[in-house]
Amino acid sequence: MGEHTDRKPCFGDLGVVFPRGEDGLPRSPETCLACPDKTLCLRVALQGRDGIAMQDRRVDQAYESGMMGFWSRWSRKKLLDRKRRTCR
Structure with a gap:
């Protein structure tokens, strides 16, 4: 987890990286699952x-x-x- 200056605009935005699904439970979208920063991004969003x-x-x-x-x-x-x- 090095320093990244080229992060996507959605980085750390809980509404984008962990939105509620149709059943009301939060889920990560497929686009986020493929992202190399997904773990750090979700941690930042949850904080x-x-x-x-x-x-x-x-x-x-x-x-x-x-x-x-x-x-x-x-x-x-x-x-x-x-x-x-x-x-x-």
């Missing part, structure tokens, strides 16, 4: 405001379905809030 919001929704879903307890949810939400405050 942005939209990515943090997506993680926040997933925590709520896990709590509502009983897959996560109160304290785990509280801790995760607190961590996401800290990330949101320091996000660019």
Whole structure:
């Protein structure tokens, strides 16, 4: 993962690199799967405001379905809030 200055304009854009499919689940498009920067791009997208919001929704879903307890949810939400405050 070296420094790349010739990144595509879609780099790190969660709506492009990890959009929701027809079933409501996020999926990477075929064009992204062929890209050499796909892993770094998705990591950058998930660290942005939209990515943090997506993680926040997933925590709520896990709590509502009983897959996560109160304290785990509280801790995760607190961590996401800290990330949101320091996000660019």
